[in-house]
Amino acid sequence: MAKKRKLADEEWQIALSEHIKSHIFDRGYVSEYDFWIQECGEEISRANLNNILNGKVDPKSSTLRKIAESLGITMSTLVKGVENKYLALK
Secondary structure: OHHHHHHHHHHHHHHHHHHHHHHHHHOOOOOHHHHHHHHHOOOOOHHHHHHHHOOOOOOOHHHHHHHHHHHOOOHHHHHHHHHHHHHHHO
16 A cells, blocks of 8 residues: 555656646746746755656645746646646556
């Protein structure tokens, strides 16, 4: 059961990273670094953003809120989009 849960968490993190990346590029940023520099460099460390965008960490809700605000979307929009991508992975 724990192994199944860990796999589900990893799949969620991958869906999250893909969804955030799509918003970054949809907003016209040329790279993830460009987004970080222009929008959230003072609030989110580059290493933390890279780990999120590579699906390596399960970010805190406060970090997700900051990312959503930096992308000009609501937290609920961000999470709903991730849920849709996660279900598509299944």
